[in-house]
Amino acid sequence: MALMDYIPEWLLIHGPAVIIVLPLIMAAVTSILPGRKPAWFVAMLVTIICTVTAFAVAIYNLKTGVDVYPMGGWDPPHGISLLIDALNAPILVLITLMAVVSLVYALPATLAEVEPKKRAPYYAAFLLCVAGLLGMVVTGDAFNVFVFLEVSSIATYVLVAMGAARDRRALSAAYNYLILGSIGATFFVIGIGFLYMETGTLNMADMGRILADLDGGSRVAKVAFGFIVVGLGLKLAMFPLHNWLPGAYAYAPTQITMFLASTATKAALYLLLRFVFFVFDPDFDYVANVLQFLLVGLGVIGMLFASLQAIFQTDARRLLAFSSVAQVGYMLLGVGIATAASVTAGYLHLINHAIIKGGLFLAVGAMWYRFGITRTADVNGLGKTMPWTTAAFTVSGLSLIGVPFTAGFVSKYQLATAAAANGWWWAVFVIVLTSVLAIFYIGRLLLAAYFQDAPVMEDGQVCTRNEAPLLMLIPMWAMAIASVLIGTNILGASDLVVGASERAANLLLGLGG
Amino acid sequence: MHDPHVLLRVISKFLIPIIALFALYVQFHGDYGPGGGFQAGVILAASVILYALIFGLDAAKKAFPPSWVRIGMTIGVLLYGGTGVVTWLLGGEYLNYSVLAHEASHGQHYGILAVELGVLVTVTTVMIAIFYAFGSRQPETDERDW
Numbered sequence: 001m002a003l004m005d006y007i008p009e010w011l012l013i014h015g016p017a018v019i020i021v022l023p024l025i026m027a028a029v030t031s032i033l034p035g036r037k038p039a040w041f042v043a044m045l046v047t048i049i050c051t052v053t054a055f056a057v058a059i060y061n062l063k064t065g066v067d068v069y070p071m072g073g074w075d076p077p078h079g080i081s082l083l084i085d086a087l088n089a090p091i092l093v094l095i096t097l098m099a100v101v102s103l104v105y106a107l108p109a110t111l112a113e114v115e116p117k118k119r120a121p122y123y124a125a126f127l128l129c130v131a132g133l134l135g136m137v138v139t140g141d142a143f144n145v146f147v148f149l150e151v152s153s154i155a156t157y158v159l160v161a162m163g164a165a166r167d168r169r170a171l172s173a174a175y176n177y178l179i180l181g182s183i184g185a186t187f188f189v190i191g192i193g194f195l196y197m198e199t200g201t202l203n204m205a206d207m208g209r210i211l212a213d214l215d216g217g218s219r220v221a222k223v224a225f226g227f228i229v230v231g232l233g234l235k236l237a238m239f240p241l242h243n244w245l246p247g248a249y250a251y252a253p254t255q256i257t258m259f260l261a262s263t264a265t266k267a268a269l270y271l272l273l274r275f276v277f278f279v280f281d282p283d284f285d286y287v288a289n290v291l292q293f294l295l296v297g298l299g300v301i302g303m304l305f306a307s308l309q310a311i312f313q314t315d316a317r318r319l320l321a322f323s324s325v326a327q328v329g330y331m332l333l334g335v336g337i338a339t340a341a342s343v344t345a346g347y348l349h350l351i352n353h354a355i356i357k358g359g360l361f362l363a364v365g366a367m368w369y370r371f372g373i374t375r376t377a378d379v380n381g382l383g384k385t386m387p388w389t390t391a392a393f394t395v396s397g398l399s400l401i402g403v404p405f406t407a408g409f410v411s412k413y414q415l416a417t418a419a420a421a422n423g424w425w426w427a428v429f430v431i432v433l434t435s436v437l438a439i440f441y442i443g444r445l446l447l448a449a450y451f452q453d454a455p456v457m458e459d460g461q462v463c464t465r466n467e468a469p470l471l472m473l474i475p476m477w478a479m480a481i482a483s484v485l486i487g488t489n490i491l492g493a494s495d496l497v498v499g500a501s502e503r504a505a506n507l508l509l510g511l512g513g
Numbered sequence: 514m515h516d517p518h519v520l521l522r523v524i525s526k527f528l529i530p531i532i533a534l535f536a537l538y539v540q541f542h543g544d545y546g547p548g549g550g551f552q553a554g555v556i557l558a559a560s561v562i563l564y565a566l567i568f569g570l571d572a573a574k575k576a577f578p579p580s581w582v583r584i585g586m587t588i589g590v591l592l593y594g595g596t597g598v599v600t601w602l603l604g605g606e607y608l609n610y611s612v613l614a615h616e617a618s619h620g621q622h623y624g625i626l627a628v629e630l631g632v633l634v635t636v637t638t639v640m641i642a643i644f645y646a647f648g649s650r651q652p653e654t655d656e657r658d659w
Binding site: 032 | 601
């Protein structure tokens with residue numbers, strides 16, 4: 001790639017550290033900046049540099065293979081190492097890109113959603129959240145994962161609570177998230193402790209090697225696996241552990257909702273993949289049992305149950321949040337089947353869903369920005385009053401349902417094929433059924449938006465056209481167009497994400513990736 | 514006017530500098546024995562908190578203004594992160610202190626000192642920030658309530 005010639009070699013070597021260090025240091029600087037604009041500008045600059053670095057590192061990794069960066073010059077397994085491989089490079093690019101897209105949206109949105117005094121710290125907390133997420137994805141050290149998990153989580157609790165300027169319920173939602181998130185992190189770190197006890201190392205590659213030597217290890221390793229799955233399950237909103245999610249998504253500032261929906265649960269899911277396939281091994285019978293019965297079972301129940309719950313929601317953002325829980329079920333199903341094709345499908349759905357749900361949350365946020373709409377009953381006539389926003393919502397919504405020529409179709413089709421290849425026709429049926437349920441909850445909004453008349457205001461005037469500002473339209477259309485590009489394979493977008501997913505799956509299942 | 518707390522005031526005035534000095538001992542002894550930036554930061558913050566408990570929050574805020582707190586938190590992080598950036602500029606990995614001096618072991622020594630200083634500043638100011646945040650919430654206890 002010609003672009004790679006402009007990237008200095010220093011950045012390629014030190015890139016894994018740069019993408020954590022830069023947002024961390026600049027978050028500290030941003031917190032004492034005086035105003036909103038400089039803080040936004042710094043945050044934007046930092047995330048753009050991180051995006052470029054993540055891209056460069058990902059492409060560099062594609063050429064050279066696994067890239068291990070010894071932090072502080074201490075070689076692994078004794079020192080903390082950062083590593084870039086086919087599994088985490090796409091997630092890094094996803095997180096940094098979503099950060100940039102959501103920041104574009106934030107410039108107008110924070111004016112309405114965050115108290116004036118808190119706007120500079122808001123961007124500082126956002127940068128901390130980005131640094132934490134990137135850190136937990138890039139690190140090769142299990143305890144380091146926990147540290148970065150907490151960095152991102154604590155920043156997230158603060159950010160969710162800042163939605164209180166818009167809706168006071170954000171405070172209780174943030175508190176709920178704080179309690180459950182802390183329990184999740186505690187379970188995770190207990191699991192790490194047990195693993196350390198079993199293997200005597202914290203380096204994940206080393207752990208994997210020792211566990212394989214021990215043929216799965218003793219009961220301690222089994223207990224560790226249980227704690228880690230439950231802890232990460234809380235973080236990624238696995239079905240019965242998803243209670244924190246609808247509140248947090250519904251009342252956080254829109255930018256944060258969009259960013260969390262498309263990255264935070266995804267990073268936790270990445271960690272689940274990392275632990276299930278890389279540290280542990282699906283060949284161990286206890287891992288295989290958890291995959292086949294727990295993850296698949298809960299995934300499927302979650303798909304059905306959360307989709308049904310989404311249909312009966314009256315709040316548009318809660319509706320999308322329950323839909324997110326259902327979509328996590330698809331990914332868990334893909335992980336649980338544990339064949340190369342199914343893990344590819346799960347990974348692909350992870351990327352696609354980030355793009356789809358990001359677009360939907362941005363569109364719903366813009367509806368609130370202009371008309372104060374949060375309830376599904378209020379979207380009447382939006383097709384006329386906010387045509388561009390509604391159109392973007394429609395494209396992303398169709399993609400969520402899984403209509404052909406959209407991103408959702410690509411990953412759902414892959415998942416159904418993988419399930420069928422495994423002989424699990426009932427799973428194919430569930431995938432189709434939940435897609436039909438998605439038609440109900442998305443279609444309900446679309447019908448009202450396009451076929452109902454615009455509401456009449458108190459002074460007898462019909463609501464006139466009042467489109468969202470350009471800085472909101474650009475990111476939501478970027479998401480919608482990306483989803484169509486992936487769906488139709490224009491510019492090779494589909495080959496790109498499918499190829500990345502296949503490489504990740506091959507690496508995980510040890511097929512020489 | 515009769516001061517009911519004269520004993521407390523005299524003794525804490527005597528103790529506060531010793532506490533601060535002990536914090537510095539813990540800080541710089543961290544290389545050789547138990548201690549380091551975190552413990553030292555907590556002890557240093559305890560001296561300010563003791564001052565606030567005895568002489569009142571307003572007096573403490575005059576002695577250690579809340580504006581310092583916010584800046585201090587940032588400076589500490591920048592000291593830590595900046596050490597890593599310096600090692601980058603000198604051609605090493607992030608936080609590889611060995612490149613800080615001609616001899617690797619001296620470099621490690623300087624590096625850990627700089628990093629621990631950053632930890633000290635941040636921990637001190639964060640502890641004081643937490644105390645100020647909680648202390649500013651309730652009305653002051655009335656003298657007669659003692």
